[in-house]
Amino acid sequence: MSDRVFLVIVKGPKMNVSDADAVLTEMKELTGSANGVLVGETRANIPVPSPSHYIRGGKIEELRIATQETKANVLIFSVDLSPVQARNIENEIPWVRVVDRTGLILDIFARRAVSKDGKLQVELAQLQYLLPRLAGKGVIMSRLGGGIGTRGPGEQKLEVDRRKIRNRIEHIKGQIEKLSRHRALVREGRKQKRLRQIAIVGYTNAGKSTLLNALTGADAYVEDRLFATLDPKTRVREEKNESPILFTDTVGFIRDLPHGLVKAFHATLEEAVEADLVLIVVDAADELALEHKHVVDGVLKELGAESRPKLIALNKLDLLNDQQKARVMDLFPGACPISAVQKQGLRELVREARKLIELGEELKLSGHQNGDENNSGNR
Template identity: 50%
Template sequence: MNSDKKKKERVILVGCQFDGNEERFEQSMTELDGLVRSVNGEVIATLTQSRKKVEPSTYIGAGKVEELAALTEELEADLIVFNDELTTGQVRNVHRETEVTVIDRTQLILDIFATRANSREGKLQVELAQLSYLLPRLAGQGLALSRQGGGIGSKGPGETQLETDRRHIKRRMTDIERQLKTVVEHRKRYRERRKDNHVTQLALVGYTNAGKSTLLNRLTESDILEEDMLFATLDPTTRHLRLPSGLNVILSDTVGFIRDLPTALVAAFRSTLEELAEADLILHVVDSSHREYEQHQQTVQELIQELDVDHLPQLLIYNKEEKRTGAFYPDHRFPSVEMSAYNPDDVDKLAEQIERELIKQMLPYEVDIEPANGKLLSSIKTNTIVTSLEWMEETSLYKASGYVKEDSPLSTILRAIKNEQE
């Protein structure tokens, strides 16, 4: 990624509309523009075409290729970005006609992920996704893969000589998979330990730039990077959250989703996304001010289904209410809240709603606890949702009531105490 002090790369966007859905196509091109800008590219022109099907040799028709070549020369473009995944031949043929580097939407997204990954795991996952994408495209790519100058589309896996050594790439992929297996096993043990301790777990999901990091910061008083940018944060984050009742939960952030998220990335990040499988509640954050919020929401739901976690309870969080101007229609299939992450009252209401959703999965309890049993009193304050805790003068006992996870050891203890008292 270029620094702001360096000259921005001059980029031409190219897209084809096939399905007749003009509004969705325009939104997709706008999103591509945002992706380019997020890696400091300057979009100098956009070339679009309506076609019934892809032209096999160049993706766009011969006339459009000529138009693109003329536009590239006239505007002195550095890079052409197509809003779809291209074949090796298409990249080669368009590059031959235009004489500038040609990349597709998938390579651009991979480039952004490579720029933003900070953790060792994240970097390995992105490198594996890049190599999986590039390996079948090596033949004939030539200049398109030889961008060692540091521009957009060049955030390749460093010293690996992509364009010359398939065997080296395959060895590198095997090595990465071995390293990731170790990381995945560690993550799995950590998840199992949390499960054994019956910790309540929440998972944040959402379309990129929906406001997940901002929400995580407001709920947990953390300092995760917040920017109005696609894929501003990439590495998964886990924080402790204390709900209004005192219940301690784990809140995990996940990588932002996007329409047509590259298959290689979904596969590479599957281990990270498996955090969702252990969640007691999925918090699905939606930018309700975006014109395409319904499409974004549907994209995330499809990925949730793909990851086989659509059976888990969900709370829809319609964020950025302060920016909303047009008509808004919440999805009534799920419980939902409408809010702004920048409004402290809204954040408090969200925390209360999270408790109400968790209660639906819990068992009610009501027991009398001796004051000498301080350990149990402390435990119910942090590991259950306490709705009432009163000191009863006539019995010299604490009367506690609330909700507890059915499968937790604490539930068994509270049942045993209740049975004794009856």
Template identity: 50%
Template sequence: MERAVGVIIITEKIKKDNWSAGDISGEFSELVRSARVKLAETVVCNIKEISSSLFLGKGKIDEIRLIAEEQDADVIIFSEDLNGTQQRNIEEIVGIKTIDRTQLILDIFARRAKSGEGKIQVELAQLEYLLPRLSGDGVMLSRLGGGIGTRGPGEQKLEVDRRRIRSKVARLKKDLDSVAKQRSMRRKKRDRFSVLNIALVGYTNSGKSTLLNALTGAGIQTDNMPFSTLDPTIRKYTLPNNQSVLFTDTVGFIYKLPHSLVEAFKATLEEVVEADLIVHLLDAGHPKVREQRDATYVVLDELKIKDKPIITVLNKEDKIDDVFLKRRLLKDFKDSLLISALNKTNIDELIDRIMSHLGGLTTFVRIDLPADNMRLLHLIYKHGVVKKRIDKGTSVYIEAQVPQQVMKIIERDI
């Protein structure tokens, strides 16, 4: 296992966002653990200004070099992003591989990518990250040898030759285009059958996959680690009123999720962008639950979906014993509810909330259908709730609550 010295950077922005050095360092350790690297020692640096050549002052970098020597470290990992120049200059002084926050997260993603789509997205993000950082002949990466920062998806080594990277990037982009097209076709097909889509979103480790497993027995792997899930899972669920909906579980978010990753994961995140309703899951037992909410909203904002209907769910209720704390959370998180996905408590209330939200997405219809139009009749029964039916020989009179998409089909076909 590689040994790392972690450099925890505390900026003014971090303080303004209400994260302490302890929080940042705790989350950073989890990321490093997720990348299967041993964190031998950490150095915390409070900074006001960033040095354009070394990120930190020369004295600090020398200190880091000494610690790395003492710890016999293979790699230095920064908790913030470095530009290519800073990274190269630091490596020259410390003499070992130095990687930044984006590379650390990309490495975790590369380990987790299982589907073809996930692999393409991760590899593209990695290569686009590396390309501007490689010196003419790709020396930098080859000097790095193996290990963290050089792994591609599926554990193969990343390409280091600039020319080959360029052509690979072009190929991956083409592949991604066709993946996106397939996805959008699948979505259209689903829409034609008028199923409502509900996306589970939230901070990484908040329990999204556990919730989908609890609802549908999806059997998704869950872990007490950041970024367990990368590939989306979509599962059908039938509400008590017989209406079927689709739940999507997808990649989790984190404070300062690199923009390039949001960009790269557009195809996957499209499932969230196209959802009719968002269920925002939070780890209510986490001391930074409010800051985690804010971080999630930053990403939702970036995806331009803050205005979709959102149900806020405070998960891991079982971790809180104090009733006052529960009350306080419910007060602070407007219109939220407390559940435990793990113990399956209060799931009924969540389903009730979902149904009342979906009420806004359905329409009441009174219609006389020609008795031979079995297709529409079938569609109404399958996706709506029939309140009244009178068979009148040549026609069937129906009163039903149907999803708006079904209404559109009825209007078009009648």
């Protein structure tokens, strides 16, 4: 049975109405990706968060009434809450589970992970999120049980659970380190065979997996939901009279991607750091395309991949009219216009990618490699 979700969209002092609208849209999509049924929503103007509850007394009473009327059993906040704040809200509204933004994203990741590698990385992020929240009844945590957010253990088990979790975290870190070493060996083998690798990155739901399928004939899972793909998939594109190229699809990015998730998925995301080219897929039909590109740039910087050669693919051009196409091309000069669904512009995209890879290799040989000089679509 699906959870009945009531959303709380927090509007901070630096947010305008359009920012809050964008957050609401994204939170609705995240809720759907977690298989939640949205039964209501409210906005909360919070210039200064309350240390005890984040929101103030009047809003808490409003939520008590609203969740009763809508029969909501999960209250999801668009911001991250401290363990104390979440617990206090649950004490005030005892019939709901309180889940913050990071908890929601972790829930989705747990549902999407398929491979052993993906599951390990999600579990690491979950446990690191859970550990400071082990403080008694009403603990919010990610999907280690059923539903969006689950209850924690009783007080008598807390110390034992903390020890177990810390031990499990260290064990998983060791497993992920082995995974990272294995991936490094695989990459070294590819380099020795002179196989060039392109990492496909972008905001979640930008069409990365569809593009991988279109370029290589792969069968990567495609769904119109946020974080449909978690496990990286590498496939080869072979062309007559050209050397083969490996394309790797990666997990999608999102604004304020929890730092713990970035760290946990570093073994997977390092494919972008080590690639010969980073192919940034932008949903050209999204009004927030430019903002999403900035989010991707920020995550790449956090990963240490900001200096890699880059190319922007403006995807979903088939959804735009001529005037809209011209406007978005002005926003991203030097980018390659494509439609992964219609398989339009792919030859030109690959041709430009090959040129940038060759340019990067020439700069390496000359000893003057400069990431900013290599970047197409960022000029």
